[in-house]
Amino acid sequence: MTEFITVNGQSIDIEDALAWQGIAGNTELRDNIVSMAAVIQHCSNNGITANAAEIQSFLDEFRYADEMENAEEFSAWLKENGFTNEALQAFCEVGVLRNKMRSSITDDQVSEHFSQNKSSYDIAELYRIDVENEDLANEIHTQLENEEAGFMELALTHSVDETGRKGGYLGDLRRNDIDGEIEASVFSSSEGDILGPFKDEDEGVFSIFRVGRLILAEHEMLLEAIRDELFENLLKDLSSKAEVKETLRLSNSVPG
Secondary structure, three states: OOEEEEEOOEEEEHHHHHHHHHHOOOOHHHHHHHHHHHHHHHHHHOOOOOOHHHHHHHHHHHHHHOOOOOHHHHHHHHHHHOOOHHHHHHHHHHHHHHHHHHHOOOHHHHHHHHHHHHHHHOEEEEEEEEEOOHHHHHHHHHHHHOOOOOHHHHHHHHOOOHHHHHOOEEEEEEHHHOOHHHHHHHOOOOOOOEEEEEEEOOOOEEEEEEEEEEEOOOHHHHHHHHHHHHHHHHHHHHHHHOOOOOOOOOOOOOOO
């Protein structure tokens, strides 16, 4: 038995703890372990390594980020949590390898992805009013077009959506965050335009939109964000292709 934690003085075995999490469908720990193992294997297969200086630099950044610059304080933290120096070094090595994997994604790869998916990075600032009656929706649209009332005022008064309390503010949305018909209208409009009403069959409401800022994607602004996206896609791809065998079996001990 390998003790994981104690609860009210009772020891909980690591195998039991992990198995209970698995049975409950909590796979975050498992998924993180698979991802880290896949990173190590990918780097080994592709000649990506971490030297002692790089690992030490990552460790220093880790300590400073957690405000543990004092060596004695950091040693106490290790002891309190039961972490060995070897485990810490291994963790930092994976961190260095992950950073190198991300850096290995070239500007050309980023540019190619951007050119193929440019429109998907366009952003619209949107406001919405949802009402359950089509006649009311048309009336609100007319009031807005004729500037008889402000959008925020009408959203607060009439919108049945929770965003009504915020004047209908939805936020900055990318194209793939917006339904097809509405997306086409939004990105062919101009700032300040009033769109709709659009009928939402699923929600049983009629929606009127106000278009705020329209931000068309620019390569330079998105360079690092796209690199992050490609890196996350690489991690997901490695994990999805990994052959994972579940070997853990629940022991006979049951908390009593």
